Structure formats: structure tokens, C-alpha cells
Amino acid sequence: MKTLYVRIVLTFALIALISGVIAFLFSNLYYQIKLKDYNEEKILEVAQEISFLYEHSDDNMPVDEYLNRIANMNFQLYLVNQDMEGFRFGDEFRSYALDGAIIQSVLNGETYHGISEFQSSLFVTGFFKDDIKNSIGIPIKVDGEIQALFVRPNVEKQFGEMRIVFSILLGLTFLISLALIAIFAGFLVRPIKKLTKATKRIAGGHYDIQLDRNRRDEIGDLARDFERMAISLKKLDDMRQEFVSNVSHEIQSPLTSIRGFTKAIRTKSVSAEQADQYLEIIEKESGRLSSLSKQLLMLSSLDKEAKVLHKESFRLDEQIREIVLLTEWEWNTKNLKLELDLPEIVVKADRQLLQQVWTNLLINSIKFTAEAGTIFISAAIDDQILVTFRDTGTGIPEEELPYIFDRFYMADKSRNRAQAGSGLGLSVVKKIIDLHEGEIEVTSKLEEGTEFIIRLPWRE
Missing domain, CATH: 3.30.565.10 (Histidine kinase-like ATPase, C-terminal domain)
Incomplete structure (x- = not known):
């Protein structure tokens, strides 16, 4: 059986986990709606700048050397010529599967907007997926021939350390949250444990309980009400004991008188006049017993409130x-x-x-x-x-x-x-x-x- 402490810790941990998942989904949604197109525009500007600088360079640098230098600045590049031959520069793409019609459209002078069109199960993960489909394709003139250049930043090299930092940050946040939840849940459960112990003491007939009555919250209200209940139960228990004692006394007194006077009359140790007095006392004491029993029966009936x-x-x-x-x-x-x-x-x-x-x-x-x-x-x-x-x-x-x-x-x-x-x-x-x-x-x-x-x- 799970204790209340365990339930509170698990509940808060589940809340933290669900909150994290919801926050992650909302951040993904924000990336998809606001940041994805903006990210593509920036990469497109970089790709166009790469193409412009090469085409207007005066030193006639070989394209391989030029693109290798660009790749060294943490970019992944893929160049396709008119013969549909491809050459990579920088780190490899995870996948080079790309529709030939797309390549041909870039060779014909069009721009390929792969980042905005790339679909991923989780939106923001598309930013990190190094797939040739998840790139920008622009035409570039190489030795008088239009070729297709596909560009995307090497996210692993540019932001790899930050991914590790964020992972550690999120992991530590969750673990520290669990630790703090476990600690503070103990403070929440402590007064309830005291109430449980107090309940056991009351069940054992001990009404002298001490609770934290100075709290100004629901638990403080509960503690004050619990103490009032304990006082009422003690009073009720005292009344019950006093009731039993009084009933016993009220019954015992006339019975003792009746037994004593009856014994005196039976032994014939008293005169006829005294015997008559004793019989009168016995009659009165019997009347008292009868009256007492009637009153007790009536009180019992009225107490049940079923009357x-x-x-x-x-x-x-x-x-x-x-x-x-x-x-x-x-x-x-x-x-x-x-x-x-x-x-x-x-x-x-x-x-x-x-x-x-x-x-x-x-x-x-x-x-x-x-x-x-x-x-x-x-x-x-x-x-x-x-x-x-x-x-x-x-x-x-x-x-x-x-x-x-x-x-x-x-x-x-x-x-x-x-x-x-x-x-x-x-x-x-x-x-x-x-x-x-x-x-x-x-x-x-x-x-x-x-x-x-x-x-x-x-x-x-």
C-alpha cells in the first residue's frame, strides 16, 4: 500500500514530467509557426552569399578548395553537376535520398526550400536532422556551368556543446525537482502523521494530545478542530464514566437499605412497630428505584433521537x-x-x-x-x-x-x-x-x- 508521502512525491513528479512534455510540445509548435521560416531565410541568405562570392571572385579559386573552406566554417555542402554527379564538402549528410526532379529544378535556376518543407515527427528536431532534404538548394555557376549547391549549417558542430549543456540542465532540473519534492512532501505529510498518531492515542483512550495549532492554513484548522474533538470526546467519556458510577450508586443505595431492613424483619429482631417503619422505608426505596428506571429508559429513548x-x-x-x-x-x-x-x-x-x-x-x-x-x-x-x-x-x-x-x-x-x-x-x-x-x-x-x-x- 502506497503511503501518502509516496503518493505526493509521485504526483508532483508526474506533474513535473507532464509540464515538461507540454512545454516541449508548445516550444516545438512555436518553432514550427514562428522560427522555422525565419531559420530558412537566414540559411538562404548564407547560401546566396556563398554563391555570390564564388561567382564574383577574381582569384579563380577552384570550386573544391572554395567549398572546403566554407565547409570548415561548420557547414555541410553538397554540389551536383549537370551529369547528376554529387560531391560533398564537410561532414557527410545522414541521407542523400533526394528526388531527381528537385535537383533538376535547382540546375534550371530555381531555389529549393527544403527546411520549410521538411517534415519531422517532432517539429524542432527537424532543425538538427542533417538530411539532404533538410537543406537549401541554390544554383551556382562553376566554370560557366550551372550546378546545384545544397547548403545547411553543421548543427552538431555549431551547437553540439549547447545541446549537451541543455541536456544536463534539463536532467539536473528534473532530478533536483524530485529531490526538493521529496523533501517538501515530508513537511506536508508530517502534520498528517501527527494527526494519525493522535488518532491512535484517542482510540486508546488517551486524550492529552499536542498538535501544531499555530499554523494559519487548512492543516492548522484541522489540528484545532481535532483538538476540540478530542476535548469533546474526553468530556463525553468522562460523562459516560460518571453516568455509570452515578447509576451504580443510585441503584446500590436503595438496594442496600432494602436488603438490610428485609434481613432485620426476617430475623424478627425488631418490634412490630419498627417492622412497619422498615416496610415503609422499603416501599419508598422501591419507588425510588422504579422512578430511576423510568427516567433512565426515557433518557435512553430520547438520546437515540429516534423518538x-x-x-x-x-x-x-x-x-x-x-x-x-x-x-x-x-x-x-x-x-x-x-x-x-x-x-x-x-x-x-x-x-x-x-x-x-x-x-x-x-x-x-x-x-x-x-x-x-x-x-x-x-x-x-x-x-x-x-x-x-x-x-x-x-x-x-x-x-x-x-x-x-x-x-x-x-x-x-x-x-x-x-x-x-x-x-x-x-x-x-x-x-x-x-x-x-x-x-x-x-x-x-x-x-x-x-x-x-x-x-x-x-x-x-
């Missing part, structure tokens, strides 16, 4: 009054006064879940309001439906308000505020309100009371 809200239209004010009547025994026992301000309001929501919300809030208010205290319940419609539960109870410390909706969180333990509770009631309330796309706010002052405000979307 389908069975929305229906119903009278919200009537539902809250029904909850007040159902809990009448609890608040009458403490001589509490309930003040209701509930105008007729129709809401479209899940009737059963909202009933659980009002029940939990009212039971909390009853539990934490001293004897002869007052509980206020009101409802109103603005842009939303506002339901308020306010009591004159013991209140909640301000520093604990952000945590009261956490599962098993029991505020004000020193005042035994959560006595007989499971710490799940407000978590259930918050979850149900969230499912209804609503909001819940709480304000509280110690020894003055607590107020919960619930906002629900209002739909006709």
Missing part, C-alpha cells in the same frame, strides 16, 4: 391544571399555595412528553419549597408560548446553575436539596424541550426561590 414526536393539538392550560390536581396531595401536605395564571392556549406538541416536563418541574418546586411557601405557574403567548414555574424555595447557588441540566447533577448537596431525587429530572426536561425546538432558562437566588421559563414554538 418520533406524536404531535397533536391540545389545551396546554388544561394539561397543566391536570398536573396540579394529580400532585395535590404532595403540595397540600406541605401547606403550599399554588397561584395559577393560565389563559386558554392551544399548542401542537407531543402531549405525553410535555406532561412529563410539567410534572418534573412541579415536583421539583414542591420538593424544594418550604412549608407554607408559594408556587406560581403562568402561561402566555407572544411570538412563542411562554410557560413559567416560579417558587419561593431554597434556591440554587449561581455557580451551579450552568450544570443543573447535567445528568445526575445534584445541586446544593450540603443542604440535601436533592434528597430522594435521582438527578435525572431536569435532564429529561431539557431533552424534551430541545426535541420540541424550544428553550429553557433558569434564574435563582439562594433562600428566595427559583424560576424556570420555557419557550415553545407557537403554531396555530
Whole structure:
């Protein structure tokens, strides 16, 4: 399996190779369109100058000697007489295959434009191909006879060293590019390797990871998001462990009481009056266990968010009054006064879940309001439906308000505020309100009371 590092290096190398090929093709195209004719014009001028100087020379130098001197200046020459006999001067051409009609046309005084007409698979390579077809043919008068002179520069001698230089330049450029790509790809992959190691640490349950958060690029953003994810996972893992611990504690405490009192009753080591008290405690502890299991089952169902809200239209004010009547025994026992301000309001929501919300809030208010205290319940419609539960109870410390909706969180333990509770009631309330796309706010002052405000979307 190829690593990301190898993939990046190969990708950049392939890009460099493709870029080189494309650049080479464009340079060939530029030579074919712009430079080829210009190159031919220059060679034609040189060939015409060679012919002119010989024909107008006063020293009657033999043509062989003259053309050899020209060839020594890095030219390849080929002279054909009227008998179609050819003589080369300078280095040999790679091929002397040339149509006789072309030679004859030059002998008749015409010019052969071989460079512009020469075809090659790669345009610019035609400039270097020393083929007789890739030359300029002009007529030249030798001893009163018109002969055909074919001329082309000896590119190998004129530019041979430069070809080597350019080859070395291109080769080194490609190799150095590969080396630099390999080095810089390592810098690119390094933070990803760190993320991989961090992922393995998180998978092993270790959330204390250190990443480069100071980068101002996508990898820096990824590192910051990854650290936030690690913090969230740690918090979630801590909550899970705390949840298991709290559930175990909440179940173990009543079970221990039930087992102890049951054993005392069975051994008949207590009086009938004490046995009756113990049975009453067992009944209460059983009720706590039952309530705890119901709350846990409801939270589990709500957490899956697969709970389908069975929305229906119903009278919200009537539902809250029904909850007040159902809990009448609890608040009458403490001589509490309930003040209701509930105008007729129709809401479209899940009737059963909202009933659980009002029940939990009212039971909390009853539990934490001293004897002869007052509980206020009101409802109103603005842009939303506002339901308020306010009591004159013991209140909640301000520093604990952000945590009261956490599962098993029991505020004000020193005042035994959560006595007989499971710490799940407000978590259930918050979850149900969230499912209804609503909001819940709480304000509280110690020894003055607590107020919960619930906002629900209002739909006709």
C-alpha cells in the first residue's frame, strides 16, 4: 500500500514530467509557426552569399578548395553537376535520398526550400536532422556551368556543446525537482502523521494530545478542530464514566437499605412497630428505584433521537391544571399555595412528553419549597408560548446553575436539596424541550426561590 508521502512525491513528479512534455510540445509548435521560416531565410541568405562570392571572385579559386573552406566554417555542402554527379564538402549528410526532379529544378535556376518543407515527427528536431532534404538548394555557376549547391549549417558542430549543456540542465532540473519534492512532501505529510498518531492515542483512550495549532492554513484548522474533538470526546467519556458510577450508586443505595431492613424483619429482631417503619422505608426505596428506571429508559429513548414526536393539538392550560390536581396531595401536605395564571392556549406538541416536563418541574418546586411557601405557574403567548414555574424555595447557588441540566447533577448537596431525587429530572426536561425546538432558562437566588421559563414554538 502506497503511503501518502509516496503518493505526493509521485504526483508532483508526474506533474513535473507532464509540464515538461507540454512545454516541449508548445516550444516545438512555436518553432514550427514562428522560427522555422525565419531559420530558412537566414540559411538562404548564407547560401546566396556563398554563391555570390564564388561567382564574383577574381582569384579563380577552384570550386573544391572554395567549398572546403566554407565547409570548415561548420557547414555541410553538397554540389551536383549537370551529369547528376554529387560531391560533398564537410561532414557527410545522414541521407542523400533526394528526388531527381528537385535537383533538376535547382540546375534550371530555381531555389529549393527544403527546411520549410521538411517534415519531422517532432517539429524542432527537424532543425538538427542533417538530411539532404533538410537543406537549401541554390544554383551556382562553376566554370560557366550551372550546378546545384545544397547548403545547411553543421548543427552538431555549431551547437553540439549547447545541446549537451541543455541536456544536463534539463536532467539536473528534473532530478533536483524530485529531490526538493521529496523533501517538501515530508513537511506536508508530517502534520498528517501527527494527526494519525493522535488518532491512535484517542482510540486508546488517551486524550492529552499536542498538535501544531499555530499554523494559519487548512492543516492548522484541522489540528484545532481535532483538538476540540478530542476535548469533546474526553468530556463525553468522562460523562459516560460518571453516568455509570452515578447509576451504580443510585441503584446500590436503595438496594442496600432494602436488603438490610428485609434481613432485620426476617430475623424478627425488631418490634412490630419498627417492622412497619422498615416496610415503609422499603416501599419508598422501591419507588425510588422504579422512578430511576423510568427516567433512565426515557433518557435512553430520547438520546437515540429516534423518538418520533406524536404531535397533536391540545389545551396546554388544561394539561397543566391536570398536573396540579394529580400532585395535590404532595403540595397540600406541605401547606403550599399554588397561584395559577393560565389563559386558554392551544399548542401542537407531543402531549405525553410535555406532561412529563410539567410534572418534573412541579415536583421539583414542591420538593424544594418550604412549608407554607408559594408556587406560581403562568402561561402566555407572544411570538412563542411562554410557560413559567416560579417558587419561593431554597434556591440554587449561581455557580451551579450552568450544570443543573447535567445528568445526575445534584445541586446544593450540603443542604440535601436533592434528597430522594435521582438527578435525572431536569435532564429529561431539557431533552424534551430541545426535541420540541424550544428553550429553557433558569434564574435563582439562594433562600428566595427559583424560576424556570420555557419557550415553545407557537403554531396555530
